[in-house]
Amino acid sequence: MGLILRVNVGTGVIAAAPPGDEYMVLGGRSLTSRIVADEVPPTCHPLSAHNKLVIAAGLFAGTMAPSGGRISIGAKSPLTGGIKEANGGGETARKLARLGYRAIIIEGKPQSQELFILKIDRSGAALIPGEKYREMGNYQLAASLLDEYGNKVAIISNGPLGERLASSAGITNTDREGVPSRFCGRGGLGAVMGSKGVKAIVIDDSGASEINFHDQQEFKSICQMLYQKMTGHPSMEAFAKFGTAGVLNYVNEVGGLPTRNFRTGRFEQAMQINGDKLRETILARGGEGDPSHACMTGCIIKCSNIYPDQNGKALVSPLEFETLGLLGSNLGIGDLDTIARMNYVCNDLGVDTIEIGVAIGVAMEAGIIPFGDGPAAEKMLEEVRQGTALGRVIAEGALITGRVFGVERVPVVKGQGMPAYDPRAVKGNGVTYATSPMGADHTAANTIRGKDHHIPEGRAAISSRSQAMIAAYDSLGFCVFTGAVINENLSAVARMATALTGQPQPDDYMYQLGVSVLKNELEFNRQAGFTKVHDRIPGYMLEEKLPPNDLVFDVTLEDLDNVHNR
């Protein structure tokens, strides 16, 4: 089941070894969180030699599992101070798995200030001087590396802001076209990669052998069954048509779309930035635009898109709901082109659009620039690129921006900015923000596809189960958008795991797996100093009524405190 590649950037020693028995059937988040919990001292400084950047392909990466090739990256987070796993699509997990690597552990601290490229191929791995790529944006970097190493390689890369150790820095993965657009965005993991002096990881799987299966025929037949059920499934068709932006109308309708630093939950210009407008604009402009784009081999969802400018030239890919919310409505900006340009800059710099959007919203709250002023927001992002003091503050995220500008209304949990669902109106997501070991992170358990969002009762139970299930999706490498089918076929997934590894698994394999992942993560956080007190939504959201429904976050503390009593 593959090797663990250990790269010590302090000593330069690179070694590959089979994982211990206890790691044997782990992948993705279950593997990154387990290794971080086992090897990283919970109280260490996230930028110190003691932290480790762990990259693991989902367990099913490299197989024919539908939409099952995501990659997980983990470390102690510079943003939250707790354990973090962020996952993304793209081609990197598949190629790593095909090369026979279960995970990469980057550890130690470089003795020089030099940058390196980690090159991995069939013959092994090597650290190659990469000083010439210093401060290079992700787009030019990926293009240069594809030039240098051939356009079949996949790249995990870090933008200039990760190099500068900014806590909003994410790590990106190239997609099928070699575009560095698939972000493991949250938690500041780019800063950890930056602290290790690794600018990019180039993965060349040419000549790699096929994945080994315990029972390939069984695995294949289950995959075919799943493919069949997913094809033409109405939930997936909506993703293909409108992408993640399809949910914007609904969130706005529910009154939970963050608008002007979470002042209201409905944006009067929502129809200018919703899924319909996005699709319509992409189709009207044509050219390189594409309303439905697959982020990885084997993707059956195609929620990604390519957003073109007025001349049909690709402006950014993909333009997603969270970005539309945080760089759009949350800033009072109702213009797709402005949001798309900001998205491009964020991708190029390698920063998380959610964290940056929340941070700029806080700066707007402080009166640094006005709400709704697109050019001023773009200029602020330019300061992030330039690394001015203001730019560095924004790049450090919403919590720090709030501290620096003396703002009380800062929508964060565990130091991480909230995604584009106001917890007062989408209370299940509020439970997730409060209690996830990841901090405010919708990907830890997004409840928006449920109902009764305004009703506090029952939200905790939904988030609780979902957090466990999502931890399993993240471990197997499944895209969560396959949920409508996977959730109806859990025992089939258990049989897939058995067919791949030979290890028998119970029907509730995914839930059990997820629970064990969370247990690890929660224990790490406990040892890092987190208590129930940190499992809370900011106080102002318990008192300030969110228009238009005048809601506060009123899930009980008892409910919150019981989320992880499974």
Added chain:
Amino acid sequence: MGLILRVNVGTGVIAAAPPGDEYMVLGGRSLTSRIVADEVPPTCHPLSAHNKLVIAAGLFAGTMAPSGGRISIGAKSPLTGGIKEANGGGETARKLARLGYRAIIIEGKPQSQELFILKIDRSGAALIPGEKYREMGNYQLAASLLDEYGNKVAIISNGPLGERLASSAGITNTDREGVPSRFCGRGGLGAVMGSKGVKAIVIDDSGASEINFHDQQEFKSICQMLYQKMTGHPSMEAFAKFGTAGVLNYVNEVGGLPTRNFRTGRFEQAMQINGDKLRETILARGGEGDPSHACMTGCIIKCSNIYPDQNGKALVSPLEFETLGLLGSNLGIGDLDTIARMNYVCNDLGVDTIEIGVAIGVAMEAGIIPFGDGPAAEKMLEEVRQGTALGRVIAEGALITGRVFGVERVPVVKGQGMPAYDPRAVKGNGVTYATSPMGADHTAANTIRGKDHHIPEGRAAISSRSQAMIAAYDSLGFCVFTGAVINENLSAVARMATALTGQPQPDDYMYQLGVSVLKNELEFNRQAGFTKVHDRIPGYMLEEKLPPNDLVFDVTLEDLDNVHNR
């Protein structure tokens, strides 16, 4: 025993009432911490309506107790997120006590953006419009208020940085000459005062009646005995001669003087900024200079000074050891005039010289300006005044500066910058920094007057007892520099308390009082989310050897965790 004055800045309601029985014999820190623990929700945002600013005269303030008239200010700290008490000298406690007020509680949140002056005199208290004082520095503010209210009033005031809610903002008290130089400096309490919209508190005690004693004769005779023992005591004479700066040579000798962001413990230009040089300069320049100045009525120590410029005009008062360390050696600056000018600006802006010094040191570590560059440091402080983005970062303290500039070597505990004793060389102070509920704060238990500073064994026990004793000093209003005499006459102090209040006290009254104060504070912090994990020195100080003695901080975790098991 006096009233509690409660000022609600949200409703405008001002009320004075006798304290409940449980507060009856509390004063200073014992009263501020008790009220904060009783009334402030530990998880609230420090700048929210739920926080309260509590000001209490030491129990002995207003009496003839020698050096016993200090004032305590408490709140939930914006800097540490825990409970905070900061105390200072000056005339404000004495006048409050004489007016019959045990404490002032400022609560609520103003409904307008307007600034107010809280005027307290024999006839009661009133909130007076103070908008004209907006952004006024402490020096001009005090002068204007003395002009307006008569030069016999004492003033508790907040500089422009407190108005701007900066976490390094302290609150200052006027001395006998009406100079706003006696700072309750640490923990960002000025930001809490700023959030309440109160620019200054003017205390006019004219016509006030004398303090009531249970047994005035007994009280007086004990005070006379203490005065006698203090007069001419060698430890106090040293303070009068060199001020707190007298300790600089010793700390440098021990190898614990923070130099260039705590890179080394000995400063090659120490003789340019030590107590001898300070005294020699003040005497040589003459004019308004004074090497030995009393900060409050009844002060027998006279550790304060007035530092004149080259023309003999007062430049700042006082110039103290912590400032010499943090704005001097810690920045690589060996010039008294530069340090004095920076000290003046900090006082005028109302920011803590320790926090600002540590923050600038971190900015120097990040390469923003070079170590040793006085003009650049002064310019950086000018940015703090102007409120540029960089200035706001520095004003937010060392932790935030470290986050913004991606620095790992940030000498803070619980978010608060370390005073001028490197914990690797002065390990007892390291124990205090780590375990005090106040964060890194030498005033919580300074062990420098002991010995064996390099030896980890035994340091915890010394800090433990000292933390309790100091909490008692802070509660009674005693200056800790009376320690050499007070510590030898503890039962006499117990009798003083009895003579004042009528309540019998045991011989170990001070220790018991201190223990009960700490208990309150620790419980508040526990409920605010602090665990043993937060009672730690930053990891790099456990590994990076401090020259010239190559020391690490090696007090055991067991010792640290037992400090408060009394």
